[in-house]
Amino acid sequence: MKKFIKEFKDFALRGNVMDMAVGVLIGGAFSGIVTSLTDNFIQPIINMIITRKFYSLEEVAGYASAFGSSVVNFLIMAFILFLLLKAMNKLLTIGARKPEPEVPAVKICPFCQSEISINATRCPHCTSHISEDEEEVQAETAEA
Incomplete structure (x- = not known):
């Protein structure tokens, strides 16, 4: 059982797996920005062109606020992931020995x-x- 846990730890903490996990999480957070962009900017512009109805300043401010909120959420998520990866890399290097400098022969x-x-x-x-x-x-x- 110890060998199985060690193998899983080596697999899970390998660079490729961590990069993929970060990519999936950042991709999920970025999809919120894309959804907000289409819902709060592109769709109202298309509706305005089709119906020829202009939005009031309060409606435009609401759309901009919703988009800004999704951008802030993305930045918070990216910062938290950065801190987690930085802490994990620090933990991985605690037990590692530094190579000794070579003495010329x-x-x-x-x-x-x-x-x-x-x-x-x-x-x-x-x-x-x-x-x-x-x-x-x-x-x-x-x-x-």
């Missing part, structure tokens, strides 16, 4: 520019001594 000889072991004090190619000061100069030139 080789360095470059400042005299012959060949790769040598990081622990070498003498270059096997040109047999020159590698001192700590030269390594610092080499590190500074590598950064630039």
Whole structure:
């Protein structure tokens, strides 16, 4: 049973599934905007053209208010989804370990520019001594 729950958790929290869920919820909320646009703007304009009846200022304000309300509802829904996904991503990264930076295994000889072991004090190619000061100069030139 533990394996089944772990598999379900891995499936449900995978990026594709979360993206699809957000898309469905945002699509549902956006359909309210489209419905409000057609009911409160397009349909009254069509009715006005067909019946040649002009709407009063109060009716137009009512239509605009209803459309504005649906836009605000959409924005609230989108903001809540954003906060939920942000919290879920934060929870998923709590147990994850950060990768440790790689320690280079080789360095470059400042005299012959060949790769040598990081622990070498003498270059096997040109047999020159590698001192700590030269390594610092080499590190500074590598950064630039």
